[in-house]
Amino acid sequence: MPKVIIVGGVAGGATTAAQLRRIDPDIDITIYEMGRDISYGNCGLPYHIGGEVAERDQLIAATPESFLERDIIVNTHHEVMGVDAGRNTVQVKDILNDRTFDAEYDHLILSPGSAPRIIPALFDVPQAFVLHSLEHLDEIKAHIENEGIERAVVVGGGYIGLEMAENLVHRGIKVTLVHRSEEVYPPLERDMSGFIVDELKAQGVDVKLNAEIMEVDGDTATLTTGEEIDAPMIIAGIGITPRTDFLKDSDIATNDLGYICVDQYGRTNHENIYAVGDAIETSYQHVDRPVNVALAWGAHRMAYVISNQISGDRSVQFEGLLGTNIIRFFDHDIATLGLEVSELDDYPHFVIDHKQKNKAGYMADSLPIHVRLHVAQEDGKILRAAVVGTEGVDKRIDVLAAHIRLGGTAMDLANIEVAYSPPYSSPKSVLNMVGYKAIEKMNKLQK
Amino acid sequence: MPKVIIVGGVAGGATTAAQLRRIDPDIDITIYEMGRDISYGNCGLPYHIGGEVAERDQLIAATPESFLERDIIVNTHHEVMGVDAGRNTVQVKDILNDRTFDAEYDHLILSPGSAPRIIPALFDVPQAFVLHSLEHLDEIKAHIENEGIERAVVVGGGYIGLEMAENLVHRGIKVTLVHRSEEVYPPLERDMSGFIVDELKAQGVDVKLNAEIMEVDGDTATLTTGEEIDAPMIIAGIGITPRTDFLKDSDIATNDLGYICVDQYGRTNHENIYAVGDAIETSYQHVDRPVNVALAWGAHRMAYVISNQISGDRSVQFEGLLGTNIIRFFDHDIATLGLEVSELDDYPHFVIDHKQKNKAGYMADSLPIHVRLHVAQEDGKILRAAVVGTEGVDKRIDVLAAHIRLGGTAMDLANIEVAYSPPYSSPKSVLNMVGYKAIEKMNKLQK
Numbered sequence: 001m002p003k004v005i006i007v008g009g010v011a012g013g014a015t016t017a018a019q020l021r022r023i024d025p026d027i028d029i030t031i032y033e034m035g036r037d038i039s040y041g042n043c044g045l046p047y048h049i050g051g052e053v054a055e056r057d058q059l060i061a062a063t064p065e066s067f068l069e070r071d072i073i074v075n076t077h078h079e080v081m082g083v084d085a086g087r088n089t090v091q092v093k094d095i096l097n098d099r100t101f102d103a104e105y106d107h108l109i110l111s112p113g114s115a116p117r118i119i120p121a122l123f124d125v126p127q128a129f130v131l132h133s134l135e136h137l138d139e140i141k142a143h144i145e146n147e148g149i150e151r152a153v154v155v156g157g158g159y160i161g162l163e164m165a166e167n168l169v170h171r172g173i174k175v176t177l178v179h180r181s182e183e184v185y186p187p188l189e190r191d192m193s194g195f196i197v198d199e200l201k202a203q204g205v206d207v208k209l210n211a212e213i214m215e216v217d218g219d220t221a222t223l224t225t226g227e228e229i230d231a232p233m234i235i236a237g238i239g240i241t242p243r244t245d246f247l248k249d250s251d252i253a254t255n256d257l258g259y260i261c262v263d264q265y266g267r268t269n270h271e272n273i274y275a276v277g278d279a280i281e282t283s284y285q286h287v288d289r290p291v292n293v294a295l296a297w298g299a300h301r302m303a304y305v306i307s308n309q310i311s312g313d314r315s316v317q318f319e320g321l322l323g324t325n326i327i328r329f330f331d332h333d334i335a336t337l338g339l340e341v342s343e344l345d346d347y348p349h350f351v352i353d354h355k356q357k358n359k360a361g362y363m364a365d366s367l368p369i370h371v372r373l374h375v376a377q378e379d380g381k382i383l384r385a386a387v388v389g390t391e392g393v394d395k396r397i398d399v400l401a402a403h404i405r406l407g408g409t410a411m412d413l414a415n416i417e418v419a420y421s422p423p424y425s426s427p428k429s430v431l432n433m434v435g436y437k438a439i440e441k442m443n444k445l446q447k
Numbered sequence: 448m449p450k451v452i453i454v455g456g457v458a459g460g461a462t463t464a465a466q467l468r469r470i471d472p473d474i475d476i477t478i479y480e481m482g483r484d485i486s487y488g489n490c491g492l493p494y495h496i497g498g499e500v501a502e503r504d505q506l507i508a509a510t511p512e513s514f515l516e517r518d519i520i521v522n523t524h525h526e527v528m529g530v531d532a533g534r535n536t537v538q539v540k541d542i543l544n545d546r547t548f549d550a551e552y553d554h555l556i557l558s559p560g561s562a563p564r565i566i567p568a569l570f571d572v573p574q575a576f577v578l579h580s581l582e583h584l585d586e587i588k589a590h591i592e593n594e595g596i597e598r599a600v601v602v603g604g605g606y607i608g609l610e611m612a613e614n615l616v617h618r619g620i621k622v623t624l625v626h627r628s629e630e631v632y633p634p635l636e637r638d639m640s641g642f643i644v645d646e647l648k649a650q651g652v653d654v655k656l657n658a659e660i661m662e663v664d665g666d667t668a669t670l671t672t673g674e675e676i677d678a679p680m681i682i683a684g685i686g687i688t689p690r691t692d693f694l695k696d697s698d699i700a701t702n703d704l705g706y707i708c709v710d711q712y713g714r715t716n717h718e719n720i721y722a723v724g725d726a727i728e729t730s731y732q733h734v735d736r737p738v739n740v741a742l743a744w745g746a747h748r749m750a751y752v753i754s755n756q757i758s759g760d761r762s763v764q765f766e767g768l769l770g771t772n773i774i775r776f777f778d779h780d781i782a783t784l785g786l787e788v789s790e791l792d793d794y795p796h797f798v799i800d801h802k803q804k805n806k807a808g809y810m811a812d813s814l815p816i817h818v819r820l821h822v823a824q825e826d827g828k829i830l831r832a833a834v835v836g837t838e839g840v841d842k843r844i845d846v847l848a849a850h851i852r853l854g855g856t857a858m859d860l861a862n863i864e865v866a867y868s869p870p871y872s873s874p875k876s877v878l879n880m881v882g883y884k885a886i887e888k889m890n891k892l893q894k
Contacts, residue, residue: 043867043868043874044807044810044869047809047810047869051811052869053809053811053869054811058808058809059809285864295867296867296874297864297865297867297874298864299874300875301861301862301864304861304883319862322864324864324865324866324867325866325867326866326867326868326871328870328871333871335866337864337866360488360490361505362500362505362506363494363499363500364498364499364500364501365499392841394866394871395841395846397866398842398845398846398863399842399845399846399848399849401863401864401865401866402849402850402855402863403849405862405864406850406853406854406855407853408852408853414751415748415766415852416845416848416849417732417744417748417768417769417770417771417784417848417852418744418848419772419782419844419845419848420490420742420743420744420771420772420773421490421773421775422488422490422494422499422500423494423499423775424773424775424780424841425841427458427743427744427746427747428747429845
């Protein structure tokens with residue numbers, strides 16, 4: 001019976017285990033998870049604080065007990081400290097019992113995930129938290145309830161920071177958002193993101209830009225601007241790093257940033273070692289360029305690919321990622337896909353900017369959508385897309401993802417026969433019009 | 448200067464005229480429209496009755512005056528009575544002045560549209576209306592206001608009937624819906640459409656199935672069931688027929704039902720005669736089979752194709768249609784695309800049925816979506832899709848339209864990298880899961 005060891009039991013690891021068991025009822029599966037919990041909905045954590053996820057336990061998809069019923073062995077509080085790829089063993093630390101042992105595998109699946117970054121000023125600050133796990137959620141909730149928290153500081157204006165700010169506001173907590181630059185939500189083009197700070201202010205959030213927390217003393221935080229702010233609770237959302245230090249003595253290949261390199265089968269540089277989830281480097285789907293996308297869609301897809309590889313169906317491959325992403329920010333939807341803005345310089349391209357109502361313009365509740373495409377001059381390939389609006393943004397970004405995946409160009413968007421009825425679209429939809437604009441632009445360039 | 452005559456000035460005709468002028472500032476364009484108005488948003492008419500389109504004039508995209516500013520001549524109340532393709536002339540009746548004349552063209556564009564069907568029992572009934580034009584809208588509104596209408600009968604449970612019922616309810620009018628069979632909204636699979644009658648009843652609509660109006664006497668209508676109902680206003684929405692009788696003495700090819708046959712350039716059997724809009728027969732995009740789709744998307748696309756053909760860019764083609772459609776019905780969204788149910792028998796296929804929440808299941812406001820695909824056994828091609836739910840249906844049908852257009856199969860849906868965040872989707876989206884189900888089904892069939 002081949003023995004599979006999975007390092008990490010959250011999204012990537014748990015999904016791979018479940019999928020593998022589904023395909024192969026007999027294979028021997030053991031998960032080592034350093035934390036307390038497995039298989040919880042990471043992305044849903046902020047929404048329990050805001051109340052949109054009513055019960056905490058709704059976030060839990062599987063437990064060690066439910067996995068055991070499917071003959072999947074889960075060891076929580078077990079940290080994998082190293083991999084000996086030559087001997088096909090991992091070195092495991094049983095944290096609660098403070099002992100270390102080696103475990104043998106035939107196939108190893110690495111799903112160590114990422115660790116939230118933390119700033120030095122918040123080391124050892126008891127009211128400073130991150131929200132990266134169910135344990136963190138429990139800590140934050142307990143702190144809010146025990147301390148009667150009515151004010152909080154959110155550090156970071158990225159997606160975690162914005163989701164935290166929104167959910168704290170929904171909970172009735174007065175928020176101060178501290179962001180180190182002027183540019184909140186870096187995934188979005190700077191000239192498209194101005195509404196975010198406006199909305200934060202409209203929601204009563206005190207926004208401190210170009211500021212960092214320098215020091216915390218009691219319930220007071222001092223910013224690099226000199227200002228002192230009330231900080232009875234601080235939640236930092238300033239990014240993540242892959243949790244791959246345990247691989248440093250192995251010869252499993254990682255990139256400069258520590259992400260584990262995998263091929264289209266999810267395989268590392270070792271035939272029988274796979275990796276999935278936040279800690280992997282894969283490649284873009286639409287251009288030949290490496291990328292790391294710490295998002296759930298890719299983890300779920302890769303879990304499927306790896307479980308098929310291991311169980312013998314080698315035909316299933318990972319196509320790479322567009323990095324399609326979206327966040328809801330109060331009434332706004334913000335979505336992007338494709339290359340990051342900073343990567344665009346390497347590709348001669350033009351920009352299509354288009355604003356149109358999300359439904360027939362004569363409908364009383366029609367609302368504007370703004371689409372920006374970065375289009376390769378050479379062939380019309382859509383290199384990057386950004387879509388913002390307050391309704392129907394998710395539709396447009398998903399259509400773009402489906403279209404790009406099958407080789408559709410910007411010009412080709414004119415041909416997508418969307419479902420038209422006044423409550424949903426115009427007869428020439430937002431994306432159709434983007435396509436017509438791309439045709440005009442391309443025609444001009446070719447003259 | 449080539450002379451273009453356009454028969455019909457509503458969606459297809461007006462859009463073609465505008466597009467042609469945009470491409471070619473010099474070409475000579477004349478529109479003959481038998482009705483009073485041109486270029487109004489047909490699909491928006493019911494929503495003005497319900498109040499979602501606040502001002503009637505918002506429905507008007509262009510007028511004869513605004514077209515004249517762009518050097519497009521519009522003759523309303525002018526009915527084209529015949530076409531002499533040999534002599535390149537049309538016979539025109541100036542209705543208000545009761546005179547007839549011939550007009551010459553170099554290119555002729557037929558956009559006569561469709562006429563609403565009417566049942567004999569409603570002939571000469573003063574309070575019986577259809578809603579197919581702005582004139583009809585004005586008549587209905589005047590009748591509601593002048594007669595203080597508080598009750599109305601809607602005849603027909605197709606999309607016009609359902610939209611009318613909803614909008615009358617929104618206006619506070621008590622509705623009786625009379626439908627001749629048990630099966631309302633025929634575009635949708637019968638076993639998926641049960642909620643429609645439930646919702647009608649929940650909205651206070653009195654639903655009379657298996658019934659037709661047999662006779663109207665004063666404000667009372669007698670049904671074929673013998674029942675008498677209050678009918679101070681009757682709106683019939685029982686389908687349309689192509690308005691192509693004027694072609695019967697020409698040799699312009701039409702199909703058995705009177706739809707004008709066109710090729711991928713929008714051309715009829717005459718090199719210089721094109722047709723667009725409700726009255727054409729085109730072909731499906733995804734299977735080789737003729738179809739007529741009286742919807743706005745195709746009219747707008749064909750307007751673009753024809754105007755490019757005439758102005759010399761022969762590379763632009765019409766790809767055929769999926770018939771992607773959607774209606775909003777109170778809180779429900781109902782969408783389909785592809786073959787009609789009755790056409791499926793000709794294609795060996797299997798069915799994928801899938802129900803899943805529209806967003807992460809732990810979100811308090813997540814709502815179920817039901818997707819049904821009819822998939823060709825041979826190659827996994829999606830022959831037909833139906834999607835119903837109360838949120839996010841339009842997204843799924845549009846993604847399907849984009850996917851099918853570029854040759855994506857049912858199995859392939861697993862690979863679409865949708866934008867995931869708990870308020871929008873699950874990590875494995877509704878369509879991804881449909882894809883995984885199709886893979887399993889296909890694997891079983893091939894064993």
